[in-house]
Amino acid sequence: MRKSRLWKRFCIIAFALLILILFFFGYDRINQKYPQAAVEIVGMEEPIETDGVEMLVKNAHFYTTEELERLQVPEEIIYSDGLCMITFEVQIKNVSGESKKVEAAYRRIETLGWSGGVGINALAYFNQNHMQSIFELADQETRSITLTFPIIPRSFTKKDWEHIQEKQYYYVLSFYPTKKMIRLQFT
Numbered sequence: 054m055r056k057s058r059l060w061k062r063f064c065i066i067a068f069a070l071l072i073l074i075l076f077f078f079g080y081d082r083i084n085q086k087y088p089q090a091a092v093e094i095v096g097m098e099e100p101i102e103t104d105g106v107e108m109l110v111k112n113a114h115f116y117t118t119e120e121l122e123r124l125q126v127p128e129e130i131i132y133s134d135g136l137c138m139i140t141f142e143v144q145i146k147n148v149s150g151e152s153k154k155v156e157a158a159y160r161r162i163e164t165l166g167w168s169g170g171v172g173i174n175a176l177a178y179f180n181q182n183h184m185q186s187i188f189e190l191a192d193q194e195t196r197s198i199t200l201t202f203p204i205i206p207r208s209f210t211k212k213d214w215e216h217i218q219e220k221q222y223y224y225v226l227s228f229y230p231t232k233k234m235i236r237l238q239f240t
Contacts (some may be wrong), residue, residue, distance in 0.1 A: 090232045094223070097141075103226045103233050105149025106190075113141035115218050115239040130174045130203075137204040137217055138172070140179055141224070141237065144197050147190035155196075158186035162202045162237070164220040167209065175201035200224075 095101045100109045116124070116138045121131055130136075139162060147153045158171040176186060179199040190196060206214050213220075223234040 087229075090229045092232045092234070094234045094236055096236050097238050099235075100146075101226065101233055101235060102148060105147065105153055106155055107146040107148045108226060108235070109144040109146075110224055110235045110237065111142045111144065113139065113237045113239050115139055117218075126175070126178060130172070130178060132203075132205055135206050138175060139202045139204065139222060139237065139239075140175075140199055142197055142199050143224075144195055145190065146195040147192055150192055152192065153190050154187070155190055156187045157198050157200065160200075161225045162222050163225055163234075164222050167204075168225070169202050169204060169208070172201045172203040175203060 093101070097110045097113060100107045102108075118131060118135045118137065121136065121138060143157060145155055145157060147155070158173070158176060161168050161170050163169075171186070176199075179201050180186075186198065188196065204217065209217065218239075222237045224237060226233040226235070
């Protein structure tokens with residue numbers, strides 16, 4: 054009876070080790086097949102190309118709830134527990150050599166431990182004369198749009214929220230194989 058108990062323990066430990074070894078081989082194989090993305094960061098007012106489209110960011114602003122209220126932004130844009138908002142103008146130029154569909158609102162901003170997408174209601178408010186965030190650009194055609202990114206308190210700890218304006222934010226254009234970002238600087 055004692056030998057059979059030892060034999061069961063040995064089999065369980067051997068099986069667990071085999072699974073662990075297979076996991077690490079699989080993990081290594083995936084890392085070899087898909088290496089870590091290279092990172093390319095440019096500053097504002099510096100053009101960067103991705104997928105045949107050249108983008109240039111200008112006029113970045115960081116608005117607090119009080120500043121948005123002073124601008125008389127509609128109440129449905131401002132959440133009940135407060136809101137900060139990052140806005141900036143993006144000049145988009147088609148450099149692909151052919152007509153290109155551009156989806157300006159499908160990009161993100163990020164900071165350490167957080168990323169967020171475009172706020173559609175605020176996008177409509179800040180782009181009243183030309184609201185389309187998906188449009189067709191002819192070769193060498195340029196269009197500008199003001200993108201809006203809401204930041205809400207429940208996404209951060211209280212300590213982080215108190216220093217929310219001090220964080221470094223990036224507008225992310227692509228993730229893989231090269232992560233292309235624009236470092237935002239607020240006026």
